[in-house]
Amino acid sequence: MKKTLLISLLVTWSLSCLAISTYGQTETASQSASPTTTSSAEESDIKVLKEKVANKVSEIRQKNNKAISGFVISNKSSFITLKTYENEEFEVELDDTLTKYFKISGTQKKEIEADVIEKDDYIIVTGVLIDKKITANSIFVDEGFLVETGKVTEIDKENYSIKIVTTAKDNFTLDIENSTKQSMLNIKTNVTELAGFSKIKEGDTVHFVVKQLASNKNNSYSAVKILIIPQEYFLK
Amino acid sequence: MKKETLTAIIFGIFLGGVVAFFIINKTKEIELNKNKVIAPKNNLNNNKNLPDNTQMQPLEITSPQDGLIIDQNSTSIVGKVEKDTLLVIQSPIKDTTFFAAKSDFKISFPLALGENVIKIVAYPRNKTFRPQEKDLKIYFIDSEL
Numbered sequence: 001m002k003k004t005l006l007i008s009l010l011v012t013w014s015l016s017c018l019a020i021s022t023y024g025q026t027e028t029a030s031q032s033a034s035p036t037t038t039s040s041a042e043e044s045d046i047k048v049l050k051e052k053v054a055n056k057v058s059e060i061r062q063k064n065n066k067a068i069s070g071f072v073i074s075n076k077s078s079f080i081t082l083k084t085y086e087n088e089e090f091e092v093e094l095d096d097t098l099t100k101y102f103k104i105s106g107t108q109k110k111e112i113e114a115d116v117i118e119k120d121d122y123i124i125v126t127g128v129l130i131d132k133k134i135t136a137n138s139i140f141v142d143e144g145f146l147v148e149t150g151k152v153t154e155i156d157k158e159n160y161s162i163k164i165v166t167t168a169k170d171n172f173t174l175d176i177e178n179s180t181k182q183s184m185l186n187i188k189t190n191v192t193e194l195a196g197f198s199k200i201k202e203g204d205t206v207h208f209v210v211k212q213l214a215s216n217k218n219n220s221y222s223a224v225k226i227l228i229i230p231q232e233y234f235l236k
Numbered sequence: 237m238k239k240e241t242l243t244a245i246i247f248g249i250f251l252g253g254v255v256a257f258f259i260i261n262k263t264k265e266i267e268l269n270k271n272k273v274i275a276p277k278n279n280l281n282n283n284k285n286l287p288d289n290t291q292m293q294p295l296e297i298t299s300p301q302d303g304l305i306i307d308q309n310s311t312s313i314v315g316k317v318e319k320d321t322l323l324v325i326q327s328p329i330k331d332t333t334f335f336a337a338k339s340d341f342k343i344s345f346p347l348a349l350g351e352n353v354i355k356i357v358a359y360p361r362n363k364t365f366r367p368q369e370k371d372l373k374i375y376f377i378d379s380e381l
Contacts, residue, residue, distance in 0.1 A: 067305050067375040069351050104350045124351050126305060126377060140377065142350040145328040149357055149369065167369065185333060190322070192333055207326045207357065227324065227331050234363050 065137070066129040069144060071214045072121045075114075080139075082123060085146070085212060092125050093135045103141045117141060120214035144212035145224070148172065152204045160197055164206055173220040174208060181225035187233045195228060205229040293318045293339050295358040295368040305375045309349070313356070313372075314342045322359040327352055347376040 070084035080092040094114065101117065102109040117123065122144040127137040150166035164172045176182070176197050184195035200206070206228055210221035297315040300306070313325065317336050325332045329348045336358075345354065354372040 065305060067303060067351075067373075067377070069373070107349055109349060124375060124377070126375070138377070140350055144351065145353050147326050147328070147353045147355040147371075149324075149326075149355065149367075167367070183331065190333070190335065192331065207324055207331070207355070209326065209328050224328065225331070227326060227333075229324070229359070233322075233359075236363075 064128045065126060066134070067124055067126045068129065068134060069122065069124045069142075071144075071212075072117060072119050072123055074119060075117050080117065080123070080125075080136075082125070085144070089132065090125075091133045092127075092139070093133060094139075095135070099136045100138045101141075102138065104143075109140065112141065114139075122212060122214075146210050146212055146221075147208075148210075149205065149207045152200060152202050152206055155200060155202060157197075162200060162206070164208070171219055172208075172210075173218065174206075174210065174223040174226070175221070176226070177222055180223045182228070183226070184228040184230065185233060187230060187236065192227060200228060201231065203231040205231070205234075292360060292362075292365055295321075295356065295370055297356060297370050297372065300372065300374055302372050303375075305377055306347070307376070307378045308347070309376055310344055310346050311374060312342055313345050313354075314340075315356075315370075316340055317358050317368075318360050318365075320361040322361075324357045324359070325354065326357075327354045347374060349376055349378070351375055 068082070068084065068090055070082040070088075070090070073081040073083050073089070078094055080094065081089060082092060083089050099114070101112045101114050103112045103116075117139065121141050124140040124142055125134055125136050125138075126140075127135045148164075148166050148170075150164040150170075150172065152162050153165050153171075154163035156162070160176045162174050162176065164174060166172065182195045182197070182199075183192045184199055185191075186193050206226050208226045209224040211224060213221070293316055295315065295317050297313065299314040300311050304311075316339055317323065319336065319339050321336045323332075323334055323336055323341065325343065325345060327345070327348075329352075330346050332343065332345070334343070352372075352374045354374060356370045356372070358368045360367070
């Protein structure tokens with residue numbers, strides 16, 4: 001009995017000694033490390049981590065950054081409702097600190113206030129798009145254009161207008177103004193040349209650009225420019 | 237019943253099954269070959285003269301992607317189209333027409349600040365093919381990226 005007790009005591013004492021020595025070693029090791037080195041190493045690690053997080057955030061932001069455009073239906077203090085050319089409605093969420101507002105004029109853009117944006121303005125919104133809601137990073141007031149192509153079905157020589165039916169079977173009436181840039185494909189040289197209204201014939205294919213309007217029931221537009229592919233090209 | 241007899245019966249049933257399966261399959265194959273020609277041979281030959289849309293390289297735009305936001309005032313339009321096709325690329329600021337000498341094409345195209353609606357139309361050399369269209373909306377927004 002005494003022998004067993006003695007062995008137990010010895011084992012307990014040995015284990016205690018081992019535990020104490022281990023604890024002591026740890027303490028010594030941490031104390032021996034230079035505080036300056038640890039601090040600078042940690043700072044460097046934090047800096048690298050911060051950079052990684054910033055890069056990742058930027059990457060995700062770029063990936064999710066989408067742009068939509070359309071006419072403003074309403075502008076309330078915290079959100080704008082817009083309608084695209086395809087008649088889709090989107091809710092634009094505005095943020096007092098994050099969202100920036102610009103107006104594009106030619107090659108320049110100017111920062112504007114949010115309340116300058118009015119109903120029927122054409123705007124481009126960039127931000128994170130989820131379903132029909134976009135959280136706006138930037139809003140640009142711009143001009144919207146339509147670029148279409150179709151065949152000439154009717155020519156009104158008195159009013160200088162042409163009727164066009166597109167491949168999607170949409171009908172357009174185009175007013176050819178003095179300012180309209182008109183060009184035509186020369187079927188012999190295959191080079192585009194300047195042309196006049198008198199050159200347009202029924203059956204010709206016309207590529208055209210018009211400025212989008214907030215409301216246009218008759219699909220009647222003033223043409224910005226037209227490019228005519230004469231029907232003879234398709235008979236060659 | 238003896239063990240040998242039972243083994244012989246099982247083996248016989250198995251062999252019979254294999255032969256039956258082979259005969260049924262072969263019969264089906266022969267019937268299918270007999271009924272293969274549905275349309276008269278003349279009609280099949282005439283169809284060769286019609287334009288086959290599947291043979292033509294359709295207009296494909298590989299770059300840029302629709303809806304792209306970039307911070308440069310020009311982009312490269314890269315794509316594939318049937319050889320010798322007339323391509324018309326139009327946007328509010330630029331019209332370009334050219335013949336694609338190869339099936340791959342690449343052209344530098346200018347962009348205006350803001351939204352750029354670009355329409356690309358391909359008129360194949362074979363006039364019996366329909367023109368093909370692609371629309372792109374590219375946003376040149378310098379402060380975004």
